[in-house]
Amino acid sequence: xxxxxxxxxxxxxxxxxxxxxxxxxxxxxxxxxxxxxxxxxxxxxxxxxxxxxxxxxxxxxxxxxxxxxxxxxxxxxxxxxxxxxxxxxxxxxxxxxxxxxxxxxxxxxxxxxxxxxxxxxxxxxxxxxxxxxxxxxxxxxxxxxxxxxxxxxxxxxxxxxxxxxxxxxxxxxxxxxxxxxxxxxxxxxxxxxxxxxxxxxxxxxxxxxxxxxxxxxxxxxxxxxxxxxxxxxxxxxxxxxxxxxxxxxxxxxxxxxxxxxxxxxxxxxxxxxxxxxxxxxxxxxxxxxxxxxxxxxxxxxxxxxxxxxxxxxxxxxxxxxxxxxxxxxxxxxxxxxxxxxxxxxxxxxxxxxxxxxxxxxxxxxxxxxxxxxxxx
Amino acid sequence: xxxxxxxxxxxxxxxxxxxxxxxxxxxxxxxxxxxxxxxxxxxxxxxxxxxxxxxxxxxxxxxxxxxxxxxxxxxxxxxxxxxxxxxxxxxxxxxxxxxxxxxxxxxxxxxxxxxxxxxxxxxxxxxxxxxxxxxxxxxxxxxxxxxxxxxxxxxxxxxxxxxxxxxxxxxxxxxxxxxxxxxxxxxxxxxxxxxxxxx
Numbered sequence: 001x002x003x004x005x006x007x008x009x010x011x012x013x014x015x016x017x018x019x020x021x022x023x024x025x026x027x028x029x030x031x032x033x034x035x036x037x038x039x040x041x042x043x044x045x046x047x048x049x050x051x052x053x054x055x056x057x058x059x060x061x062x063x064x065x066x067x068x069x070x071x072x073x074x075x076x077x078x079x080x081x082x083x084x085x086x087x088x089x090x091x092x093x094x095x096x097x098x099x100x101x102x103x104x105x106x107x108x109x110x111x112x113x114x115x116x117x118x119x120x121x122x123x124x125x126x127x128x129x130x131x132x133x134x135x136x137x138x139x140x141x142x143x144x145x146x147x148x149x150x151x152x153x154x155x156x157x158x159x160x161x162x163x164x165x166x167x168x169x170x171x172x173x174x175x176x177x178x179x180x181x182x183x184x185x186x187x188x189x190x191x192x193x194x195x196x197x198x199x200x201x202x203x204x205x206x207x208x209x210x211x212x213x214x215x216x217x218x219x220x221x222x223x224x225x226x227x228x229x230x231x232x233x234x235x236x237x238x239x240x241x242x243x244x245x246x247x248x249x250x251x252x253x254x255x256x257x258x259x260x261x262x263x264x265x266x267x268x269x270x271x272x273x274x275x276x277x278x279x280x281x282x283x284x285x286x287x288x289x290x291x292x293x294x295x296x297x298x299x300x301x302x303x304x305x306x307x308x309x310x311x312x313x314x315x316x317x318x319x320x321x322x323x324x325x326x327x328x329x330x331x332x333x334x335x336x337x338x339x340x341x342x343x344x345x346x347x348x349x350x351x352x353x354x355x356x357x358x359x360x361x362x363x364x365x366x367x368x369x370x371x372x373x374x375x376x
Numbered sequence: 377x378x379x380x381x382x383x384x385x386x387x388x389x390x391x392x393x394x395x396x397x398x399x400x401x402x403x404x405x406x407x408x409x410x411x412x413x414x415x416x417x418x419x420x421x422x423x424x425x426x427x428x429x430x431x432x433x434x435x436x437x438x439x440x441x442x443x444x445x446x447x448x449x450x451x452x453x454x455x456x457x458x459x460x461x462x463x464x465x466x467x468x469x470x471x472x473x474x475x476x477x478x479x480x481x482x483x484x485x486x487x488x489x490x491x492x493x494x495x496x497x498x499x500x501x502x503x504x505x506x507x508x509x510x511x512x513x514x515x516x517x518x519x520x521x522x523x524x525x526x527x528x529x530x531x532x533x534x535x536x537x538x539x540x541x542x543x544x545x546x547x548x549x550x551x552x553x554x555x556x557x558x559x560x561x562x563x564x565x566x567x568x569x570x571x572x573x574x575x
Contacts, residue, residue: 042379148505152432159440170451
């Protein structure tokens with residue numbers, strides 16, 4: 001078990017190390033077998049999975065901290081400012097300084113708060129955002145858990161993070177936080193509907209719930225045969241759904257122009273009673289959700305790791321480039337649009353997006369059954 | 377003992393503890409949170425049985441939607457904890473009776489299938505998609521019950537709309553589609569006045 005799994009790693013090693021590596025693997029396998037007996041294969045799978053989880057989480061945390069930095073820099077350039085430039089060369093150590101600052105701030109526990117739930121709420125908002133990465137494929141083989149219903153898994157896990165908001169509003173026993181939580185939770189639930197409906201269309205055209213299959217289905221079609229793969233991706237044939245999904249993911253991640261939770265100048269959000277590290281965890285949760293949104297847009301509509309033209313090879317670097325492009329779109333929108341009023345947010349979600357989704361759902365269903373179908 | 381069995385007992389212990397806490401905890405919000413934990417572990421058990429579609433659907437529907445609305449209601453209600461505590465034990469005889477009845481029914485049903493369950497659970501092969509299996513069954517064998525369920529849901533939606541729909545809007549909120557057509561001259565009137573004489 002262990003020998004086969006680890007031997008697949010050989011290709012990434014320089015040649016002179018391979019015999020030493022193999023010897024180490026054999027030794028580890030024998031040691032494990034002598035110590036744990038029949039439990040060894042299962043135990044090894046567990047440890048190996050944990051190692052992979054650790055790698056994904058650490059890369060994600062690094063990306064997360066530099067997303068905040070990139071956001072401040074890019075919005076700065078858009079507004080003809082410099083952005084953070086004091087800590088380290090070009091301000092590169094700014095995320096570290098921010099993290100340290102949060103660590104040294106006092107954690108204020110409101111007197112009448114429900115202490116356990118109060119401290120649990122940030123976990124509820126950050127944890128699910130992390131768990132969802134378990135099924136995200138970075139290329140056709142780089143995936144932690146390739147489950148059949150991976151898209152459904154992502155949807156269900158991200159829908160859990162609404163608990164973080166509700167509990168953060170309820171537990172400190174504050175009316176402002178509670179009203180803010182009600183607003184944000186209602187916003188998330190409303191936009192989950194239009195998001196889910198646009199995903200239904202994606203599932204229909206790729207006839208699969210598996211993210212790897214959804215991406216690979218986008219590599220086929222009329223334009224892909226002509227060498228222009230990027231015209232075969234879902235964004236073109238499902239353009240209304242693409243727009244609805246991107247805008248809904250702004251709202252899902254509580255980002256501008258739907259960031260009522262943070263509308264510091266006019267309205268109070270659900271995390272007013274939080275300070276120090278618990279507040280930072282909410283921010284981390286928001287940024288993870290935003291990265292997740294960008295990744296899902298890239299996977300579902302922009303062809304994931306597929307290369308845009310057929311003479312270049314597919315690679316996970318394409319996926320990272322697409323995620324970054326969508327991320328810059330998020331920043332751009334934040335720097336451009338004024339904040340929506342709450343009733344306008346709800347109107348957009350329920351009265352505009354859901355009808356568009358339902359109509360396009362019917363249109364695509366008829367299109368798929370008609371002789372002019374482009375999905376086989 | 378197999379690894380799977382170990383995981384099963386781990387999840388089952390949490391499930392039983394969480395369900396006990398749902399019934400015994402005084403604070404309704406805590407009870408609801410424990411119910412969420414119970415749903416999570418139950419879906420873990422289903423994943424252990426390789427029914428990942430059902431497990432994910434359980435989280436999506438119950439944890440993601442039903443319990444959120446439940447928490448909304450529980451939090452918005454003005455709940456007096458002292459009044460809830462009153463007469464908690466007086467429900468014990470009735471509750472015990474119902475519990476016994478449920479246990480008896482379940483053991484009757486389960487004991488009939490127990491032998492079959494032990495031996496005949498088919499191991500699915502790699503690449504088997506139970507999303508497709510569930511879908512095929514829903515749209516062929518169980519298509520009428522499925523359609524019936526959707527009609528019931530539709531009635532629910534219509535009822536919810538009918539209950540909350542008021543005939544005339546009494547709020548003063550603006551209509552965005554008209555709002556965007558407002559010109560500056562509709563809102564601001566510039567007045568030319570002769571300067572006042574200072575005597």
